[in-house]
Amino acid sequence: MREKNVMQNRNEETDSQVVCTLHVIKIHEQAMEVEGSIAVPHNQTRTLVAVTHSRLIPCQWIFCKKPQGEKEWKEIRYFQVRIPLEPGQMYELQFCICLFQAGYVALTLDFGQYAPLDRKVFHCYRKNHWILTFCKKHNAVLVEPQNTLRLSAYTLKRMKSLLLNGISGKKAVLVRSLCWIKSRKKQRIWLVSDRINRADDNGEAFYQYLKTHAPADVMLYFVLRKGSEGYERILQYGNVIEPFSWKHKIYHLLSEYIVSSQGNFAVVNPFGSRASANYKDRLSDQKFIFLQHGVTKDDQSSWMNRYDRNIYGLVVSTRQEYDAIFQYDYFYRPKEVWLTGMPRYDLLYHNEQSQVVVMPTWRKALSSGRDGEGVWLMSENFAKSRYVQFYEKLLNDARLLEAAERLGYQISFMPHPNTAFMGDGIRFDSRVKVHDEKKSYRDLFAESDLLVTDYSSVAFDFAYLRKPVLYCQFDKEDFFDGTHSYTKGYFDYERDGFGEVEYTLDATVNRVIEYMETGCVLKPEYRQRIEDTFVYRDQDCCRRILNRMGTAAAENAGQSSSCHGAGVF
Numbered sequence: 001m002r003e004k005n006v007m008q009n010r011n012e013e014t015d016s017q018v019v020c021t022l023h024v025i026k027i028h029e030q031a032m033e034v035e036g037s038i039a040v041p042h043n044q045t046r047t048l049v050a051v052t053h054s055r056l057i058p059c060q061w062i063f064c065k066k067p068q069g070e071k072e073w074k075e076i077r078y079f080q081v082r083i084p085l086e087p088g089q090m091y092e093l094q095f096c097i098c099l100f101q102a103g104y105v106a107l108t109l110d111f112g113q114y115a116p117l118d119r120k121v122f123h124c125y126r127k128n129h130w131i132l133t134f135c136k137k138h139n140a141v142l143v144e145p146q147n148t149l150r151l152s153a154y155t156l157k158r159m160k161s162l163l164l165n166g167i168s169g170k171k172a173v174l175v176r177s178l179c180w181i182k183s184r185k186k187q188r189i190w191l192v193s194d195r196i197n198r199a200d201d202n203g204e205a206f207y208q209y210l211k212t213h214a215p216a217d218v219m220l221y222f223v224l225r226k227g228s229e230g231y232e233r234i235l236q237y238g239n240v241i242e243p244f245s246w247k248h249k250i251y252h253l254l255s256e257y258i259v260s261s262q263g264n265f266a267v268v269n270p271f272g273s274r275a276s277a278n279y280k281d282r283l284s285d286q287k288f289i290f291l292q293h294g295v296t297k298d299d300q301s302s303w304m305n306r307y308d309r310n311i312y313g314l315v316v317s318t319r320q321e322y323d324a325i326f327q328y329d330y331f332y333r334p335k336e337v338w339l340t341g342m343p344r345y346d347l348l349y350h351n352e353q354s355q356v357v358v359m360p361t362w363r364k365a366l367s368s369g370r371d372g373e374g375v376w377l378m379s380e381n382f383a384k385s386r387y388v389q390f391y392e393k394l395l396n397d398a399r400l401l402e403a404a405e406r407l408g409y410q411i412s413f414m415p416h417p418n419t420a421f422m423g424d425g426i427r428f429d430s431r432v433k434v435h436d437e438k439k440s441y442r443d444l445f446a447e448s449d450l451l452v453t454d455y456s457s458v459a460f461d462f463a464y465l466r467k468p469v470l471y472c473q474f475d476k477e478d479f480f481d482g483t484h485s486y487t488k489g490y491f492d493y494e495r496d497g498f499g500e501v502e503y504t505l506d507a508t509v510n511r512v513i514e515y516m517e518t519g520c521v522l523k524p525e526y527r528q529r530i531e532d533t534f535v536y537r538d539q540d541c542c543r544r545i546l547n548r549m550g551t552a553a554a555e556n557a558g559q560s561s562s563c564h565g566a567g568v569f
Contacts, residue, residue, distance in 0.1 A: 172278035199230030294457025297491035
């Protein structure tokens with residue numbers, strides 16, 4: 001079938017109600033790689049093709065995902081296609097699907113959050129001597145050789161499009177202008193962060209390492225709110241940027257790497273969902289190194305997948321974790337998954353103080369969503385929840401506290417950062433030490449002899465130190481019912497955990513007393529599990545991550561980017 005025949009069917013796209021979303025577009029010297037998705041009726045095989053220069057190029061289906069709720073009769077099918085490019089040629093690219101008797105129908109194109117184009121805001125994306133634009137009239141992606149005059153015209157068209165996109169568009173004109181001026185200095189900028197209101201995680205550990213080991217021409221900045229825990233400490237050895245400030249947004253667009261222990265949108269997109277369309281050509285080229293907040297032991301693919309976070313380097317710490325990334329729907333390739341260990345492992349040490357620390361994770365089901373800066377908010381019924389009531393009973397249990405006092409142990413409590421005010425809502429016995437955000441996790445791990453947690457990945461830090469762990473999972477059924485941010489994955493707590501799993505208050509108290517009576521000694525079976533889990537234990541995690549960054553940079557060296565020179569506006 002020739003291209004003009006496909007074009008004649010374009011009017012039928014309204015009846016088909018099929019939208020083709022392009023998530024990833026990579027332009028090389030001689031080819032363009034595209035990954036996208038469409039929603040089609042469940043279990044119906046369709047033929048999808050890319051159409052250009054009167055050629056039909058078959059797309060390859062790579063996986064499918066069945067959506068939940070009202071659209072469960074449909075499935076999301078993901079595809080990829082490689083389109084050869086010849087120097088000097090121009091291309092008009094469409095995507096068409098075979099609808100049986102209707103033949104091939106041209107699909108309505110849309111663009112994912114990490115694609116360099118947008119339907120509402122006009123963008124011109126420059127890479128490897130090619131210019132990429134979207135023609136809404138023809139519902140097609142245009143690919144043409146780089147030309148100074150054409151690039152200037154497109155840049156002017158983009159500015160007009162931004163000015164028509166409300167206040168956020170007008171701000172974008174100013175931000176992009178400042179970026180263009182700043183880019184003339186050709187500086188290499190790396191942004192590092194943990195939470196916007198607290199450091200003391202993998203971001204800070206890696207930042208410390210980079211201050212003495214990063215390339216000499218790299219400008220390092222740590223993103224942290226002024227007055228937050230760790231602000232003065234980090235200020236002593238590096239530059240600090242206020243989150244969501246003009247400087248933060250400009251440097252975000254100019255950065256070579258964005259490195260963080262957090263994967264929320266405050267890190268990957270400080271502009272907000274509404275304004276991000278104004279910067280899509282720039283955001284698509286961002287290199288996000290996700291250090292992680294902990295070991296990914298459960299299935300977090302619902303939000304951590306390649307199309308939702310576009311992670312350039314995903315740091316993992318165990319062989320099981322590495323394998324699981326390819327087992328579940330994360331969609332990353334081996335080159336993007338870095339088995340290095342987390343930076344904070346390099347700083348762990350021993351300083352046991354006869355302490356038992358209770359450190360539960362949070363519950364998304366008890367949240368009312370995020371605020372404007374991406375911080376989780378607790379719901380009104382949080383204080384009356386089964387979660388709070390259990391830990392209040394545990395931390396006031398007479399048998400536990402009397403045994404700890406008799407055996408010379410301190411019972412302490414460290415709330416999760418997402419529920420930091422939990423310490424204010426619980427009635428604590430005076431013998432319990434309650435920590436707040438001023439307490440360093442590194443010091444807490446060093447001083448504690450036994451960890452009592454539920455599902456938290458801090459158990460891996462304890463295991464890394466060869467210390468015993470006790471899991472208390474009183475709400476196991478509720479936790480894995482899909483209301484949290486992830487579902488049960490490869491890690492089975494009974495089979496793979498670093499300590500016993502208890503399900504009731506009495507059993508938990510009995511087990512803690514048992515450990516205290518035996519000096520909190522790590523049992524042989526759990527020691528063997530630990531030895532089988534970690535690939536490295538050499539305090540060289542930071543070095544391995546930096547080496548991977550250098551290797552990745554070398555692989556991308558020489559590519560003509562849209563980040564500098566004409567067209568950056």
